[in-house]
Amino acid sequence: MRDLPWPARVYLVAVIGAAAALIVRSVVVSGAPVATEHLDILLVLALLFLVCESMPTLLNVEQFAVSVSFSASLAAVVLIGPDGAALVGLTAIVSVRPGLPLVKRLFNGAQFAICGYVAGRVYEALQGQVGVPEVNAFDDLIGPYAAATAIFVPLNIGLTLTMIGLATQVRATEVPVRGMTQFLLSYLGYGTFGLLVAGLWATVASISAVLVLLPLFVARWAFGQYHAQQRSYDATIAALCQAVETKDYYTRGHCTRVSHASSMIAQEIGMGLERVRAIRYAGMLHDVGKLGVPTKVLQKDGPLTEEEYAAIQLHPMRGLEIVRGIGFLDEAYAGIMHHHERHDGTGYPMGLAGDEIPEFAKVIAVADAFDSMTSDRSYRGARPVPVAIEELRKSAGTHFDPVMVAAFIRALDHEPWQPPRRVDPPPPEATETQIKDHDDPTMPIQVVTGQ
């Protein structure tokens, strides 16, 4: 609390105070917020809210965690009215989330109580009937319930974002709009489950909550597991990249940038989400085979012998050998194996040409060359982006697939490239060598025939 800026502290106290006033008011006015015969409903919904709130799941929207607990609040709006909905929301204070500070618990509980109460008032104002709904009166609930949901969700998000904004001094306009829209729509969609719980209550009572929300809860949990798995994949890939980049002083960050440029091209040519994810991995790992090439060959000053050049040409195959056992890479294998093929058939390792080259490899070839040209190397400074684009244009149809070059240039129009910062001077022993980059299309590797 002491770490919060004063406007955030004032806001926090105001939200908690408002929630406390609502609860006290309902006790004073009605004697009890919920009638004794409805205590069982209150307990079931509060328990359900608590279970869901204790295990929020990251949505497919980065940075946002969501729980389906608010469906229980909305069911309470119908079954036990605004005061009951406020009490259900208040249970967020005791959610089982180890490490969650008391201040956050109090804020969560207070804002859910306010949202439940306001939604309940809107529901009542629109003639929504409070209590276990009759089957033949169910249609009459839909309009008031939709209005209650339409108030609850934005109010919940607004109260939370205001707190985040005041606490972190990030303006709400800086929150990604696309992510927020997805978040809002998914929240509104989950809101309908509250209506189902209320509707089924007349038939199966408390089991309705389990019937409706348990499968949903399990689905959210499974989605959370999927996210955790994705994070572990990302960490594995990042560790492999790190291992490659430690072999070459000048290629730090190269894998990440190739990965990013590859995903820009992939999105531009209309690849689906799963393929874009796979090509990100392929971009990260395209040079993992360097681990199988002796460092002295990779860093050799001057022309290479035929044997040394052959060792470099083997790095795509070595890469494939290294990652072959990683099941989730799928199509990324083809990108790793063939990223040095050339459109005219003069590349390696297989000498494939044109449409024989896998699509992933065509994409990575462009991204790889572009990042190499726009990065510092020991034998030259980084080229400006327009110069690198011109080089790509010149080599479209010979070195690169013209479709991929055109797609990358279009992608750069809406997302300008951020070249890496200048590389600090390397240690003295490294400056004495002029290490050639095998990805740089403007600096062909010199090979001497061995005699």
Ligand SMILES: [Fe+2]
């Ligand atoms: Fe390579």
